[in-house]
Amino acid sequence: MFRLTVGAGLLASALLAALPAMAQPSGSATLDAVKARGTLICGVAGAVPGFSLPDSQGIMRGIDADSCRNVAAAVLGDANKVKFAVTTTQNRFTALQSGEIDLLVRSTTWTLGREASLGLEFAGVNYYDGTGFLVKKALGVKSAKEMDGATICVQPGTSTELAISDYYRVNKMKFTPILIQDLAEIQAAFLAGRCDAYSTDSSALATFRATQTNKDDFLLLPEIISKEPLGYVVRKGDDKWFDIVRWSYFATVAAEEMDVSSKNVDEMLASTNPDIRRLLGVEGEMGKSLGLDAKWAYNIIKQVGNFGETWDRNITVLGVPRGINAVWTKGGLHYAPPIR
Ligand SMILES: N[C@@H](CCC(=O)N[C@@H](CS)C(=O)NCC(=O)O)C(=O)O
Structure with missing residues (x-):
């Protein structure tokens, strides 16, 4: 620690005034x-x-x-x-x-x-x-309400996880989360059928679906289950x-x-x-x-x-x-x- 004497203080102020561009x-x-x-x-x-x-x-x-x-x-x-x-x-x-x-x-x-x-x-x-669900059409599901017992791929540490829990609780259904941190991995897991649905912000689901060559094989379920x-x-x-x-x-x-x-x-x-x-x-x-x-x-x-x-x-x-x-x-x- 150091102390400024009055003189040094004045010198410091003079320097500051002389250098207006200095932060x-x-x-x-x-x-x-x-x-x-x-x-x-x-x-x-x-x-x-x-x-x-x-x-x-x-x-x-x-x-x-x-x-x-x-x-x-x-x-x-x-x-x-x-x-x-x-x-x-x-x-x-x-x-x-x-x-x-x-x-x-x-x-x-x-x-x-x-x-x-x-x-x-x-x-x-x-x-x-808002949170949404993406599924493969082959699953034969048209609504989130038909997803009792589903496995859902979701990224950990997200508000998505909480939104899904609330939705399932309100609708008295059960689900198994598959938590995967890495985006490429979670998408690969969903495509490989490791989970029935992939859930995140619906914007990201829409853009993910749009970038698939077989995009018509996927369905964004109509329910948007939370505000994000x-x-x-x-x-x-x-x-x-x-x-x-x-x-x-x-x-x-x-x-x-x-x-x-x-x-x-x-x-x-x-x-x-x-x-x-x-x-x-x-x-x-x-x-x-x-x-x-x-x-x-x-x-x-x-x-x-x-x-x-x-x-x-x-x-x-x-x-x-x-x-x-x-x-x-x-x-x-x-x-x-x-x-x-
Ligand atoms: N909005 C939610 C979800 C955030 C989230 O999971 N975003 C995804 C999709 S938009 C993401 O950034 N994925 C890319 C990555 O993790 O690298 C939150 O704040 O928890």
């Missing part, structure tokens, strides 16, 4: 760390089509990957300054708690238990999902970082609500609509309030796109309908509070 603490330890590093470390699954999966050039693609990019664009002005950290269903929360990652966007369901007991909080929902709002997760106790992540998501929704997209965002800088002007940093001090540049939302929209563009690029192409994931003006659940 002045922002009040957010995570923001400071990300800026000092120059990259955002974002936890994803890295294996799920539509969510996070490297393309043929090794670039991480998907709605979760793009959610990470939104935050990098807002904070660093460059959506590409993301280091993707592959996490599993079981180690994702410790990766965030320990500070290995700055943000987790990994098809992770927002639940009371997770938010109240893990020291983590959910800053936004990028996909309103998947979102952006941060550590508790860094409220400024929470605000940045939360409003990075809201900016994409606000942009879609107002038809501001990556294609027209430059023309929109000349818009007379005050909501658009504030969103794009032409007037007001929205960026400053967040501890960011005035162009924080402009950079997201220009480089990543509005929420609908991100959805279409990653999810629509896999044949999954928008449904409740539309913006509220089109009957969906994505809604941005006023940016003012």
